[in-house]
Amino acid sequence: MDRTLTCRTADDMEALGREIGETCVPGTVISLRGSLGAGKTVFAKGVARSLGIQEAIVSPTFTLVQEYDGRIPMYHMDLYRITSEEDFQMIGGEDMLYSDGVCLIEWSEIINSMLPSGTLFVQITVNDDQSRTVTLKGGLK
Numbered sequence: 072m073d074r075t076l077t078c079r080t081a082d083d084m085e086a087l088g089r090e091i092g093e094t095c096v097p098g099t100v101i102s103l104r105g106s107l108g109a110g111k112t113v114f115a116k117g118v119a120r121s122l123g124i125q126e127a128i129v130s131p132t133f134t135l136v137q138e139y140d141g142r143i144p145m146y147h148m149d150l151y152r153i154t155s156e157e158d159f160q161m162i163g164g165e166d167m168l169y170s171d172g173v174c175l176i177e178w179s180e181i182i183n184s185m186l187p188s189g190t191l192f193v194q195i196t197v198n199d200d201q202s203r204t205v206t207l208k209g210g211l212k
């Protein structure tokens with residue numbers, strides 16, 4: 072996939088997450104990139120909704136990973152606070168990457184070299200008017 076689009080509002084971002092969520096299959100890995108408050112968790116919420124998850128979705132900044140039961144299990148990670156690949160191993164991160172779930176990873180830069188080849192990269196940039204430019208790259212299709 073190689074697509075760039077604009078999300079004017081948080082609702083647009085959630086809708087984009089829902090659209091991408093429809094394409095998720097067991098083993099899908101999505102790397103969410105962008106500054107603090109860019110909208111990574113809003114996107115993750117959209118994915119969750121299309122997987123049939125109704126729970127509130129919040130950045131797992133302190134728990135590092137949050138698991139949700141949906142049509143496919145969803146593992147939502149926020150690696151902002153981890154400092155090494157070893158930390159990622161300790162939380163069972165690699166097992167989740169190769170599980171039957173969908174993995175969404177905020178702040179995945181630290182485990183770049185561990186991301187599977189079919190990872191979908193979602194890069195979010197905040198524009199002056201608060202809209203977001205979103206670039207989607209990679210993925211299995």
Ligand SMILES: Nc1ncnc2c1ncn2[C@@H]1O[C@H](COP(=O)(O)OP(=O)(O)OP(=O)(O)O)[C@@H](O)[C@H]1O
Binds near residue numbers: 078105
């Ligand atoms: N166009 C937009 N797209 C997405 N979010 C927007 C947009 N405009 C405003 N927002 C607001 O920006 C905030 C994005 O917060 P969110 O928690 O998703 O960011 P994040 O990238 O996950 O940050 P963090 O790195 O702290 O986890 C929300 O409060 C959302 O309502």
Ligand SMILES: [Mg+2]
Binds near residue numbers: 111112129149177
């Ligand atoms: Mg977040």
